[in-house]
Amino acid sequence: MSRGTAVRAAIALGLLAGFYVYALAWAVGIGLLALWAVRSFGVVLSLPVTVGCGVVAFGVLGGLLASLRKVPFEPGGRPLGRGEAPELWEFVEETARLAGTRPPDEIHLDEDVNAWVCEVGGLLGLLPGTRHLMIGLPFLSALPRGELRAIVAHECGHYVGHHTRLGPVTHRAQLAIGRVGERLRRQWWNPLAWPLVPYAVVFGLVATAVSRRQELEADRAAAGIAGADAMRAALRALRVVGAGWDFYLGAYVSHGLPHGLVPKGVLTGFQEMWDHRREFVARLETGLPIEPPGVFDTHPHLGVRLKALDGLPAEGTVDDEGEARDLLPATLWEACDGLVVDLDGRERVEWAAFTTRSYAAVQREIAEDAYRFLANETGVNPPTLTSVLWNYERGRGEALLAKLAGPLFPSHGLAAIVLSAAYDSDALYYAHHWGGALRLMRQGVRLSAAVGEPVTDPTPTGGFDDLAADVTYRDTDWDMAVTVHGLLLIPFEGRQPPKGLSETGRPYQRLRELVGRNSPLTYTRHETLWLPYAHWTSAHVENDKPLRLTFETRDGARHTLGEHYAPMRFGEPARLLRTRLAAYGIGR
Known part of the structure; x- marks a missing residue:
């Protein structure tokens, strides 16, 4: 172990031990304070101090004990056997040999636009152990071999610098701080809990500073193998591939x-899209915001990483040609589709049929939402497009069209009605094309086909207007999405981020994933709870932050819903809820 690594290991161990000593000393001090208060003022007069001390002391001790429990390591993804992809294994082992380190013992594939390594050893990870390498399938799909070489070499650089030996120590400290913080999160009013906050801040600053330095060391190691040019291209490709992957899943799948x-x-569809629309994806990436560097960032800012490569050899020690995707056999790509989407209970069809049937279903869904609105406004049920024309002929068109332009009518609702009628009339079909979905029209749309289903209840269509984490309803915690027609409560089970995140960071990560998808429809695989405003007879937002909502439903039942204190959310759910409820005439 190098001198620099030994120093960082000592810092990591010192921070870990320091937090346990600091937290235990604080818990003991609080206990002594409670004892002094009882002796000085008696049990009754000292009761507020005693209760406050007890809550904090038990919270600290409980969090420390919870952090000591050993959590089994689960790398996730799909393990890749050597016989399944011998070329990729040879590629990785050759890179490790060039880096002068032992290659990973296991390779895993997942759906993230990322790659990472870890080492699971004894003595809090400070001793050598099993090495794992995770490679994101989007990288393998989109990058040339030279840039993949740079990414794998970067990860091997973490092995060379023994960075993976420090990971478990840092993780244990993060776990301890997170568990204690989670237990004290609701004790914001208690000043006895406040002194633990500065230590958590100091730890975060030190740990992330060490992490950023390690990333720069790994970049330099990768440049020595793949070349500085390939490393720069790989760093720039992170955002481009990420933008292309998100666009592909949203626009095509x-x-x-x-x-x-x-x-x-x-996955092979993403490769086709990438080959056909690479310049378009690059333009998408240029429109993404570049977030300023933060003091708690674990990776240096892109500009800093690129600047640090100046002066290093442009060419590497190995000449790579071809695409990284060729390192996996063709049969394995389709076998990995289940990592990207849930295949259970879904019909797998060829791309041409998928595009036609799925786009038609989407338009029909929007049309049904529009039909529900029309049924309420025209009194015709099941609603039809001819009812709109009939109202227009009788002089009611201006008032009706004004409502169709309002916030409750689905965007492009009339267009969806016409397109659905055209599809049902065999006058339209959708032709799959990697340049976009082409709508091909013929003459002969039958207006008689423009008929909706009998109206029952509105369904969760459209995007999320606002999000909040850790909302309690019926004694159960949910993540909540505010939509146009109701609240969607999404359970935690099956959506928890990796266990490496601290407890306080996991709600934020869950919301980030929801924002990335921005559609309630993508969560139909989970046991969501749908609360449509149309079922409510009254509602009252009692408090904004934390949110407190009471509402009554048609059956006379009274319901309450609320956030925990110090909620994690995007935007202002309470303000938006008032607007949505007012549109339905039930809010106050």
């Missing part, structure tokens, strides 16, 4: 999932 459809070849 996600619209069919709620309707039970999955295309054959999800």
Whole structure:
């Protein structure tokens, strides 16, 4: 172990031990304070101090004990056997040999636009152990071999610098601080809990500073193998591939999932899209915001990483040609589709049929939402497009059209009605094309086909207007999405981020994932709870932050819903709820 690594290991161990000593000393001190208060003022007069001390002391001790429990390591993803992809294994082992380190013992594949390594050893990870390498399938799909070489070499650089030996120590400290913080989160009013906050801040500053330095060391190690040019290209590709992956899933795949459809070849489809629309994706990436560097960032800012490569050899010690995707056999790509989308209960169809059927289903869904609105406004049920024309002919068109332009009518609702009628009339079909979905029209749309289903209840369509984590309803915690027509409560089970995140960071990560998808329809695989405003007879937002909502439903039942204190959310759910409830005429 190098001198620099030994120093960082000592810092990590010192921070870990320091927090346990600091927290235990604080718990003992609080206990002594409670004892002094009882002796000085008696049991009755000292009761507020005693209760406050007890809550904090038990919270600290409980959090420390919880952090000591050993959590089994689960790398996730799909383990890749050597016989399944011998070329990729040889590629990785050759890179490790060039880096002068032992190669990973296991390779895993997952759906993230990322790559990482870890080492699971004894003595809090300070002793050598089993090495794991995770490679994101989007990287393998989109990058040339030279840039993948740079990424794998970067990860091997972490092995060379023994950075992975420090990971478990840092994780244990993060776990201890997170568990204690989670137990004290609701004790914001108690000043006895406040002194633990500065230590958590100092630890975060030190740990992330060490992490950023390690990333720069790994970058330099990768440049020595793949070349500085390849490393720069790989760093820039992170955002481009990420933008392309998100665009692909949103524009090509996600619209069919709620309707039970999955295309054959999800990953190979991304490769086709990437080859056809690479310049378009690059333009998408340029429109993404560049977030300023933060003091708690675990990775240096992109500009800092690129600048640090100046002066290093442009060419590497190995000449790579071809695409990284060729390192996996063709049969394995389709076998990995289940990592990207849930295949259970869904029909797998060819891309041409998937595009036609899924786009038609999406338009029909929007049309049904529009039909529900029309049924309320025209009194015709089941609603029809001809009812709109009939109202227009009788002089009611201006008032009706004004309502169709209002916030409750679905965007492009009339267009969806016409498109659905055209599809049902065999006058329209959707032709799959990697440049976009083409709508091909013929003459002969039958207006008689423009008929909606009998109206029952509004369904959760459209995007999320606002989000909040850790909302309690019926004695159960949920994540809440505010939509146009109701509240969607999404359970935690099946959506928890990796266990490496601290307890306080996990709600934020869950909300980030929801924002990334921005559609309730992508969560139909989970046991969501849908609360449509149309079922409510009254509602009252009693408090904004934390949110407190009471509402009554048609059956006379009274319901309450609220956030925990110090909620994690995007935006202002209470303000938006008032607007949505006012549109339904039930809010106050």
